[in-house]
Amino acid sequence: MKKVKVATVWLDGCSGCHMSLLDMDAAIISLGRKIDIVYGPLVDAQEFPEDVDVTLVEGAVSSQDDLNKIQKIRQRTHVLISLGDCAVTGNVPAMRNSIPVNKLLQRIYVDGADERKLVPTDRVPVLLKQARPLREFVKVDFCVPGCPPPAKTILGLITDLLEGRKPDANQPVKFG
Amino acid sequence: MAQKKLSIRIDGQLISAEEGQTILQAAKANGKYIPTLCALDGLTPVGACRVCLVEVSGVDRLFPACTTPIQDGMSVTTNSPRLTRYRRISVELLLIERNHVCAVCVSNGHCELQSMATAFGINTVEFAYNYPKLSLDTSHPRFVLDHNRCILCTRCVRVCAELEGAHVWDLTSRGIHARIVSEMNEKWGQATSCTSCGKCVQACPTGALAEKGWAVEEMVKNLGTVTTLVHRRGVEV
Numbered sequence: 001m002k003k004v005k006v007a008t009v010w011l012d013g014c015s016g017c018h019m020s021l022l023d024m025d026a027a028i029i030s031l032g033r034k035i036d037i038v039y040g041p042l043v044d045a046q047e048f049p050e051d052v053d054v055t056l057v058e059g060a061v062s063s064q065d066d067l068n069k070i071q072k073i074r075q076r077t078h079v080l081i082s083l084g085d086c087a088v089t090g091n092v093p094a095m096r097n098s099i100p101v102n103k104l105l106q107r108i109y110v111d112g113a114d115e116r117k118l119v120p121t122d123r124v125p126v127l128l129k130q131a132r133p134l135r136e137f138v139k140v141d142f143c144v145p146g147c148p149p150p151a152k153t154i155l156g157l158i159t160d161l162l163e164g165r166k167p168d169a170n171q172p173v174k175f176g
Numbered sequence: 177m178a179q180k181k182l183s184i185r186i187d188g189q190l191i192s193a194e195e196g197q198t199i200l201q202a203a204k205a206n207g208k209y210i211p212t213l214c215a216l217d218g219l220t221p222v223g224a225c226r227v228c229l230v231e232v233s234g235v236d237r238l239f240p241a242c243t244t245p246i247q248d249g250m251s252v253t254t255n256s257p258r259l260t261r262y263r264r265i266s267v268e269l270l271l272i273e274r275n276h277v278c279a280v281c282v283s284n285g286h287c288e289l290q291s292m293a294t295a296f297g298i299n300t301v302e303f304a305y306n307y308p309k310l311s312l313d314t315s316h317p318r319f320v321l322d323h324n325r326c327i328l329c330t331r332c333v334r335v336c337a338e339l340e341g342a343h344v345w346d347l348t349s350r351g352i353h354a355r356i357v358s359e360m361n362e363k364w365g366q367a368t369s370c371t372s373c374g375k376c377v378q379a380c381p382t383g384a385l386a387e388k389g390w391a392v393e394e395m396v397k398n399l400g401t402v403t404t405l406v407h408r409r410g411v412e413v
Contacts, residue, residue, distance in 0.1 A: 088300050089271075090307070091279055098309030136304060143300035147279035173299040175271075175290055176278025 004162055005053045008040030008083075009073060011066045012093040012131050013059030015041065017084035020148035021056070024155045031155070034162055052077040054161055056154075060086045060093040061137050065125030074138040079161060082134045083154070085147040085175055093131035101127050142167055145175045185251040199230055199241040199252055210254050211263060211295065213270075213288055213381055214329035215242040216399070218406030219338055224329050226266040227292065230254050238262060260296075267292050268301040273352070274308060275324040276382070282395035283383030289327055290382075306352075313358075315365030318388055319377050321356065326384035328354055332376035335402055339409075344370045356384075378402050 010018060018041060022028065038052060039045045048069070055077040061067055074080055085091035096104055105127075110117045134140050144157060153171060160167040179194040186199075186208050193202035198221060203210050213225035223240035230241045233251035238259070241252075253259070270276075270289060278284050310323035330347065333356070337343040344367050348357045358367040377385045378401050386395045 082300070085279055090305055091277060094305065094307055095275065095277060095280075097307035130307060132305065133300075135300060140300075145299050170297070172294060173297060174278075174294045175276070176281065176284040 003036040004034060005038045005049070005051070006035045006158070007038050007048065007052045007055040007073070007077065008042060009055060009057045009059075009069065010041045011057060011059030011070065011087070011134075012062030013084060013086040014092070015058070016148040017056075017058035017086075018042070020146075020151050021083075021154050022151075024151040027155050031158065035158070048073055048076055050076050054079045054081065054158070056081045056083045057087050057134055058083045060090045060131040061128065061134060062093050062131035063125035063127050067128065067137060070134060070138055079141045080134075080138065081157070082140045082143045084149055085145050086131075087134045088143045088145045089175065090131055090133050091147060097130040097132075101129060145173050147176050182246055182248040182250075184246050184249065187252070187254055193246050195246075197246055199239070199244050199246055199250075200228060202246050203241060203252070203254060208254055210241045211292065212242060213267075213292060213327065214331060216331050216335070216379055217403050219331065219334040219379075222330055222334070225270070225327065227263050229259060229262050229266070231256060231259060264296045264298060267296055267298060268303060270327045271298070272301055272303045272305045274306070274310060274326065277324070280392055281325060281383040282386045282390045282392060283325070283397070284393045286393070286396045287383060288381035308352075313364045314388075315363040316367075316370070316372070316388075317365065318372060319364070319374065320386055320388055321358075321364055322384050322386070323355060324384075325382045326356055327382060328356070329381060330356075331379040331381065332356060332385055335375045335379040339402065339405060340371060340373050340375050342369050342371055342373075345376060375402055375405075 008018060037043050038049050055073055057080065061070055082088045086093055105119045109119045144153060146153065156171055157167045179196065181192050182195050184191055184193055184202060186203055186206065191202060191206050200210055200215060210228050210230065212228045215221050215228065221242035223243040226240060228241040229238040231253040232239055271293065276289065278290055313321040333345040333347065336345050344358050346357055348355050348361060358364040359369060364370065377387060378398050383395060
């Protein structure tokens with residue numbers, strides 16, 4: 001049987017959702033027999049491949065780089081999933097949203113720094129005005145809230161998709 | 177003289193209720209569940225949250241069950257696809273209006289708004305988040321007011337005015353600018369009428385009012401302290 005191509009993406013989040021994904025104990029072994037992780041922080045691929053079946057996205061869209069990535073990913077993936085509160089609601093990364101970006105950078109890199117008081121401009125992505133949920137930029141097929149979503153929920157979702165079922169709408173969901 | 181009995185139907189079931197009761201009271205007395213957020217036993221209902229909307233036969237618009245008095249022969253529907261949709265929208269609008277960052281909230285796991293979202297199966301909202309800039313009042317020695325988490329249910333206003341008799345809290349401004357204020361928009365710590373009884377904190381359904389010193393997930397509200405008092409005072413629930 002052809003393995004299902006799964007990608008994971010880490011935008012503006014803490015990697016906790018990825019930790020939760022890895023936290024499914026022995027189930028991850030049998031899952032590994034059915035899927036190929038083709039892109040993400042857990043593997044080496046540098047370029048997001050074409051024709052990915054399922055992509056799990058952790059984190060809010062917070063920088064121009066995030067935005068470029070997610071638009072490309074949307075074009076190259078069949079089922080796009082917002083994984084966790086940051087991707088679904090903005091969550092903690094969005095707590096900066098009422099502060100103008102220049103004031104934010106000034107506070108962190110100048111006022112808050114002991115040395116080299118300088119806002120970085122080189123080789124770091126430009127921040128968007130606000131960190132916002134995925135759904136506000138691209139079409140999202142499923143949302144799994146939680147901070148992080150429980151491993152069981154993530155496993156249930158992937159299993160449903162692998163077996164060609166619509167993910168169970170009755171599965172309990174909880175923000176936070 | 178005994179209260180006049182009225183006959184109404186709730187979800188088709190014939191019910192005998194007392195004149196003056198609201199749809200919510202009649203439903204509760206007969207074991208029918210209607211979801212609520214702003215309603216609290218013993219406090220005057222205000223119909224702020226719109227979660228208890230019900231259908232009344234023959235009328236096209238929806239009614240909040242908590243403030244609508246029953247009428248003889250009234251037929252009420254408490255559950256329908258239309259109601260589910262409107263109730264869900266009401267909760268979604270509460271979620272997007274302010275900054276309900278459950279992950280870092282003292283009331284995470286003990287929040288009535290959060291559990292209502294779970295009960296309605298809300299896994300995302302269909303509106304754009306508002307992300308307003310809101311303040312925190314930490315001036316009270318024991319309690320804190322976080323406008324980010326406030327849903328303007330006014331339970332605090334009512335419990336303070338009606339049970340404690342202090343009336344520290346009130347609402348100022350309108351619409352999206354509406355805020356809970358203590359006294360004449362003073363800092364809570366400077367509010368001389370506040371008895372520091374903490375009823376507002378226990379009555380608050382979210383993390384908007386909390387005791388100081390608790391971290392994320394640690395603020396467990398005890399609604400019982402409020403409702404027990406209501407019963408002791410013989411206030412009709």
